[in-house]
Amino acid sequence: MANGSEVVHGYPHLDTxxxxxxxxxxxxxxxxxxxxxxxxxxxxxxxxxxxxxxxxAQRVARALVRQLRLPDARMIVGFREMEHAAGVELAAGPExxxxxxxxxxxxxxxxxxxxxxxxxxxxxxxxxxxxxxTRDNEILTDTATTYLGAGWLLLDAYREDGVSSQKLxxxxxxxxxxxxxxxxxxxxxxPSTWFTSPQGYSAYTEGRALALRDERQPPLTTAGRVSRHRxxxxxRHALDHPxxxxxxxxxxxFEGGRAAPRVSFxxxxxxxxxxxPVRGRIRARCGLCHTVLECDT
Numbered sequence: 001m002a003n004g005s006e007v008v009h010g011y012p013h014l015d016t017x018x019x020x021x022x023x024x025x026x027x028x029x030x031x032x033x034x035x036x037x038x039x040x041x042x043x044x045x046x047x048x049x050x051x052x053x054x055x056x057a058q059r060v061a062r063a064l065v066r067q068l069r070l071p072d073a074r075m076i077v078g079f080r081e082m083e084h085a086a087g088v089e090l091a092a093g094p095e096x097x098x099x100x101x102x103x104x105x106x107x108x109x110x111x112x113x114x115x116x117x118x119x120x121x122x123x124x125x126x127x128x129x130x131x132x133x134t135r136d137n138e139i140l141t142d143t144a145t146t147y148l149g150a151g152w153l154l155l156d157a158y159r160e161d162g163v164s165s166q167k168l169x170x171x172x173x174x175x176x177x178x179x180x181x182x183x184x185x186x187x188x189x190x191p192s193t194w195f196t197s198p199q200g201y202s203a204y205t206e207g208r209a210l211a212l213r214d215e216r217q218p219p220l221t222t223a224g225r226v227s228r229h230r231x232x233x234x235x236r237h238a239l240d241h242p243x244x245x246x247x248x249x250x251x252x253x254f255e256g257g258r259a260a261p262r263v264s265f266x267x268x269x270x271x272x273x274x275x276x277p278v279r280g281r282i283r284a285r286c287g288l289c290h291t292v293l294e295c296d297t
Contacts, residue, residue, distance in 0.1 A: 007160055007167045009174060011210070013139050017175055018271040020131070020143035021182060022288070025270040027129045030289045037187040039149035040067040042194050045112035053079075053105060060112045061098070064119045067150050073122060077115070079105055085168050088118040090125045109196075113157040113168050116150040117141060123148075138170040146171075146179040152191045155180060155200045173200065177207020185211060186269055214268040217251055221281075221294045228296075235263075235278065235297075254278070263297050 011017075024033065044063040047056050054077065061075040074095045081102050089097040098118045104111050120141050124130060131140045145151035154169040155176040167173065180191055181204065195201040216222045218231035234246040238254035239261060246253055252265040261278035270289035276282060278297045285292050 007158070007165050008172050010172055011175055011178070013171060013175055014178070016131070016136050016139045017143050017171065017179060018266070020140040021147060021179070022271045023129060023131075023140065024144060024147055025272070025288050027127055033147075034187070035069060036067075036148040037189065039152060039183075039189055039191060039194075040064060040116075045153060047108040047111055049108075051108070053108070056108070057100070057111055057115070061115050061119065064112065064116050064150055068119055068123045068148055070119070070123055070126070073119075075115070075119065075122075086114040086118050088121050090121060096122050110153075110157040110166075110168065113153040116145050116153050117169060120145040120148070120150065135170070142169045142171045142176070143179050145169075146176060147183050149183070149189075151176060152180055152194055155203060156195050156197050158200045158203060159197050160199050173203030174206045174210075176200075177204040178210050179207070180204055181208035181211035182214075182269075184208070185215070214266075217265065217268070219252060219263055219265060219276075219295045219297045220268070221296050235261075267291055267293070 040063060045060050047060065057077040058075070061077055065073050065075060072094045075098055076095055077098050077100060079100050079102050082099065084101065086098060086100045098115065100111065100114055104114060124141060124144060131137045142151065142154065145154060155173060157166065157168045158173045159166050169176065171179070184190060192201065192204065195204065216224060216227070218227050223231070230247055230250070231252065234250065235254065238244055238246070239258050242257035252263055254261060254263050256262045262275050263278050264273050264275040266272070267274055267286040267289060269291040270286060272286060272288040274284055274286055276284045276295060276297055281296050283292060284295050
């Protein structure tokens with residue numbers, strides 16, 4: 001929880017975020033992920049000024065348990081002084097104990113954001129899905145929270161002005177925006193009207209721009225003219241010099257040499273790498289998320 005300290009911006013964790021999206025598709029399958037196509041509604045996690053603190057927290061927790069499709073998971077929420085925003089006790093269940101930082105007693109609008117991250121920890125624990133190392137595992141948790149329809153709360157909790165700042169979670173605001181936009185592109189849900197934080201909305205639009213660029217990279221036919229020209233140059237070079245790398249900053253790679261040239265590139269939806277022959281216009285189908293892609297290889 002960044003509270004008053006400098007907020008990191010940009011995409012320092014992008015590789016791990018993309019790996020987390022791929023891991024979700026592998027563990028839950030495309031059909032399983034579509035069960036989360038509708039995100040948690042703002043009304044279900046709203047905290048009115050006259051709500052009882054503990055009863056309200058329990059109500060919001062139940063809404064997030066439903067959103068994350070956790071069966072028989074009862075969340076008991078308490079408050080205490082602590083360094084971090086929140087913590088959860090990952091026992092076998094059926095009851096889980098979540099502790100929230102005492103500051104949420106007076107910052108009630110962000111209780112849903114803190115709970116969303118901790119309840120996703122419970123879900124990933126039950127799924128047996130984890131990344132090695134605390135940092136990468138927390139990035140996985142933030143990514144999963146967002147991709148499964150509850151993480152817009154974490155981005156909406158980001159607020160920053162000339163004298164103060166607040167951000168919850170381990171992703172940067174723009175990375176939250178990127179994952180939220182990837183979810184929007186996959187499931188057709190527009191979260192833009194849910195934001196109460198202007199800074200959160202701005203970070204979403206920046207992340208969305210990067211997510212849209214994923215959809216316009218060669219060899220996809222949606223790539224722009226400059227990208228297509230660079231791709232053609234790299235293809236010629238790869239055919240003449242087998243094993244040579246493509247231009248810096250490109251996501252595609254050539255292999256096989258002149259005899260049987262192939263190109264690999266990440267699926268814009270799930271980031272799984274796809275390999276197809278280099279032979280002009282073809283239609284490729286991602287073996288993981290089943291997205292059908294129009295390519296010009």
